[in-house]
Each structure stands twice: as structure tokens, then as C-alpha cells.
Amino acid sequence: MRSLGVVVEYNPFHNGHMFHLEESIKMTNADVVIAVMSGQFLQRGEPALVSKWTRTKMALINGVDIVIELPYAFATQKAELFASGAISILTGLNCETVCFGSEQGNIKDFERTINLMNDKKEEYDTLVQSFSQEGNSFPKAASLAFSTLTKDVHVLDLTKPNNILGYHYVKAIKEQHSPLHAFTIERTNAGYHDPEFNSSTIASATSIRKALFENNGNINTVGQYVPNGTYQLLSHYLKSTGGFHRWEDYFDLLKYRVLCSTASELSEIYEVEEGLEYRLQQCMKESKNYVEFMTKLKTKRYTWTRLQRMCTHLLTNTNKEKMQKVSQNKQSDYIRLLGMSEKGQAYLKQTKKDLGLPLVSKVSALESEMLDMDIRATNTFAMKFHEPARSDWMKLEYSKPPIRYDKEKQKFQN
Structure with missing residues (x-):
């Protein structure tokens, strides 16, 4: 089976994610889709809107075949470590391709930029240090250094968030000597952090969350921007827990x-x-x-x-x-399985003997300081709830098996 990897947060899964997923499958001719997804806390340092289990269901119901948790040690880090952890997991799963959204939309620009930066690494590091000493934040100092080095060269615009992540995905592939082939799709309509709705069907996850919180969790305010499966899962989460996480x-x-x-x-x-x-x-x-x-x-x-x-x-x-x-070696210790379709299960069965990392479906099966961080993150995430719900949520980390989704019957088995 030809495998496609995507690195996601799905906070929540919306129509823009569906477009990216469908176009990625077309571009790579993939038979099975593997999503490496952040857990309870995300790259921008926020709690996820809903739990990783509900977001796993969103992924499966909308076309993903395997959902793997990106460990907390990478999910809550700057772009370089976030990307490295995700790429190590896709490589460990023997995934063939990875496709990400970007403002640039041309994979050759990413490769050209990485080659240029490798050639000018010392100059770049010196410039970053100089701009940082002027009181700039690291991202600003890095952007200024990059602009200074590339002002006369056609390269990536590394002021754009998806270009930055894409750059680090491709860089991690090269550094890890991964056999992954990278593809990119240009983002359309809503920008990554757009706080307002600018289209009738496509909106950023940021604007969707903002609308939900400003309207007391009223799902109808975002219905046109998310697939029906997401709508139903958001509605169920709201009814069962009393609110979204912020x-x-x-x-x-x-x-x-x-x-x-x-x-x-x-x-x-x-x-x-x-x-x-x-x-x-x-x-x-x-x-x-x-x-x-x-x-x-x-x-x-x-x-x-x-x-x-x-x-x-x-x-x-x-x-x-x-x-x-x-996180020092920039690679995950394990592959934590959150959910799968029947096709995903078949892929794992086919590749299980050749996996580059241990596959974990129960946290009790592995002792790992990295995994301990994931457990602690879930314990913290559960603090939103009152007892006994809080303790019940904590127990899920140990008791809940990977979610199974039957695409033909459109039904979850757990």
C-alpha cells in the first residue's frame, strides 16, 4: 500500500483540512493516510479545543486511516523540534511520502532554500545572534537574518507560518536521512492565524475557535466551515463535557x-x-x-x-x-497509536515487523520518560473537569484502546 503522511493538530478538523487531505491523496496516489497528531496541548502552547480522542475520531471519520500521537516533547516545541519529532515517527512507520500545506506551494523552493542555508550556516548563526542582542525575539531575529542573507535570491518567504514548518519538515528529512518524499500544496483562502471568517466555506482553525468561544460554544456559528462529522463530534463533546478547552x-x-x-x-x-x-x-x-x-x-x-x-x-x-x-536527539522513542480504520489496521499488520520504532497501543507496555510527559499532559488537561469526571479522564490514558473505525458502516467500534 502506498502511504501518505500528514502532520496535523486538527483543532478542530475543518473544510480546509479536508481540501488538503483530498489534494494530498491525489498528488501522491496514496492508498493509506497516516496522521501524526498533537496530543492534549499544541504547538502554540494552548490546550486543544477537544481531547485527542475526539480529534482522532474527526480524523478517521474524514478520511485518515491511522492516527499517531505526536509526543508532548515535540508537540509543544518550536518548529524545528516539532517537525523533527513528526518526521521521525513517519519514518519509523515506513511511510513513503509526506505532504504539507504551505503559502509557497512549490517543493523546489524548500529544497533550494535548505541548500542555501546549509552553505551559509555560520553567517546565518552570527546574524541571528547579532539581531537577538538588539532585543528581538528569536523568531524575529531569525527572520531578519534570513532576509539579510537572501535579499538577492529567490527563496522561501520564511515570515509565513506554514512555510516555516514546511522548511523544517524538509530539513528534518535530510538530517535524518529519511527515505520520505516531500510534497506541498498551496494554502487557499484563510490564512493560518486569520481571526475572522473571510470565506463562505473555508476558515482557519483560529477563527473557528474564536467564534465558538465568543458565542458560548454555539456549534451553528461554525457549521458551514466544518464537515458534518466534525460538527456532530463537536456537538457531542459540548453536551458530554459542558464546554470546550481554553x-x-x-x-x-x-x-x-x-x-x-x-x-x-x-x-x-x-x-x-x-x-x-x-x-x-x-x-x-x-x-x-x-x-x-x-x-x-x-x-x-x-x-x-x-x-x-x-x-x-x-x-x-x-x-x-x-x-x-x-528531545535532544530530535526523534521519538515510540509510535503511540490512537486510532485506525480497517485499511490502517491492514497497513500496520503488513509493516509491523519492519517498524523503526516500538508501536505502543497501551501506555503500560512501555517505560519512557517521553511517554511520562504525555501522561502528565493528559492529567493536566483533565483538570478542567470536576470529580469524578476528572479521574475518569485520567484513567482513559491507561484503559482506552486505539479507536477503530469501520468506513463501510461509518461506525466507531470504541
Whole structure:
């Protein structure tokens, strides 16, 4: 079976994702689609709108055959580590192709840019350091360095979020000597972070979440932008849990963590750097909600996203030393199976003996510090709920088998 890999968050799965999936299948002539999907917390340092299990169902019901969890150690990282972890999993699954959306839409531009940056790595690193010393955030310093080096050359626009991720996917393939072949599809209509609806059928996940929160979870406000399967799953999640997940749900926990820890304890958390522990405590004392806290905390040097990731690590008590240890080789320790169709099951059966990483369907089957982080992330995600629901959600991490989806009957087996 010809296999296609996609790296996703599906927060939630919308019509733009469906377009990307269908076009990717056409472009690669794929028989089976493997999605590497972030778990309970995402790359921008946010809790997912709904659980990874519901998003797994969204993926399966809309055409994906295998859903694999991208470990927390990569899912909540900057683009380079996020991409490297995902590529290592697709390579471990013997996937043949990977297809990502980009603003550029031409894979040769990605390859040309990577070759150029390899040739000018020392110059680039020096420029990044220089721009950082001027007080710019790392993404801004990197963008300025890149622009300086490539002002007279036709290369990628690395100010665009999907181009940045795509660049790191292709770079990771080269660094890992992966046999994956990369393809890209140009994004249409809505931009990655567009906060408003600009089309009658295509909208960014950001604008969909914004509309849901501004309208008290009213699913009808986003119905035209998501497939029917997503609509039904969002509706069921809302009815069964009472609401979607957002940072405000965890603000009290974050406030407790920040104010009941010493500055020294805070400094041991991943991404708390350069005296941020003191700023964290001062801003938290003055803030009554999450948005107010983040607005006070943000500086020119640190982006909102960078600070959100730091706050996520504070919530999950992710230690610097452990995070650096588990992510230092930029490759996952395992393949965590969340769900599959019958075709996906057949693919896994066919390739199981040749997998490059251990396949995990039960967390009790593997001892791993990386996997421990995933479990802790689920425990934190469950804190939104009241007991006994909270404990029940935590138990799912150990008790829930991979979801199986029968495409012919359009029915989930669990």
C-alpha cells in the first residue's frame, strides 16, 4: 500500500483540512493516510479545543486511516523540534511520502532554500545572534537574518507560518536521512492565524475557535466551515463535557503554580529563561485573568506563543533537564497509536515487523520518560473537569484502546 503522511493538530478538523487531505491523496496516489497528531496541548502552547480522542475520531471519520500521537516533547516545541519529532515517527512507520500545506506551494523552493542555508550556516548563526542582542525575539531575529542573507535570491518567504514548518519538515528529512518524499500544496483562502471568517466555506482553525468561544460554544456559528462529522463530534463533546478547552480554564492552576513556587523552582521549568521567573511572579500578582496576565508578561523579546509554551510547561511541571534529555536527539522513542480504520489496521499488520520504532497501543507496555510527559499532559488537561469526571479522564490514558473505525458502516467500534 502506498502511504501518505500528514502532520496535523486538527483543532478542530475543518473544510480546509479536508481540501488538503483530498489534494494530498491525489498528488501522491496514496492508498493509506497516516496522521501524526498533537496530543492534549499544541504547538502554540494552548490546550486543544477537544481531547485527542475526539480529534482522532474527526480524523478517521474524514478520511485518515491511522492516527499517531505526536509526543508532548515535540508537540509543544518550536518548529524545528516539532517537525523533527513528526518526521521521525513517519519514518519509523515506513511511510513513503509526506505532504504539507504551505503559502509557497512549490517543493523546489524548500529544497533550494535548505541548500542555501546549509552553505551559509555560520553567517546565518552570527546574524541571528547579532539581531537577538538588539532585543528581538528569536523568531524575529531569525527572520531578519534570513532576509539579510537572501535579499538577492529567490527563496522561501520564511515570515509565513506554514512555510516555516514546511522548511523544517524538509530539513528534518535530510538530517535524518529519511527515505520520505516531500510534497506541498498551496494554502487557499484563510490564512493560518486569520481571526475572522473571510470565506463562505473555508476558515482557519483560529477563527473557528474564536467564534465558538465568543458565542458560548454555539456549534451553528461554525457549521458551514466544518464537515458534518466534525460538527456532530463537536456537538457531542459540548453536551458530554459542558464546554470546550481554553487557557482560561487553567488560569487558577497556573496562578497557583507561579505564586506557590519559589523563583528558584520556577527557573528549573523548561523555557523559563533569563530571569523570567521574577517577571512571572510579578505579572501574576497583578492579573485577574489569563489574557491580562499574558498582556503584562509579553515583551518585544518574547512572543506570545513562546510565553504560552512556557506556561504550558509550568502547568505540566516540565523540567528543563528532562525535556532537553528526551528531545535532544530530535526523534521519538515510540509510535503511540490512537486510532485506525480497517485499511490502517491492514497497513500496520503488513509493516509491523519492519517498524523503526516500538508501536505502543497501551501506555503500560512501555517505560519512557517521553511517554511520562504525555501522561502528565493528559492529567493536566483533565483538570478542567470536576470529580469524578476528572479521574475518569485520567484513567482513559491507561484503559482506552486505539479507536477503530469501520468506513463501510461509518461506525466507531470504541
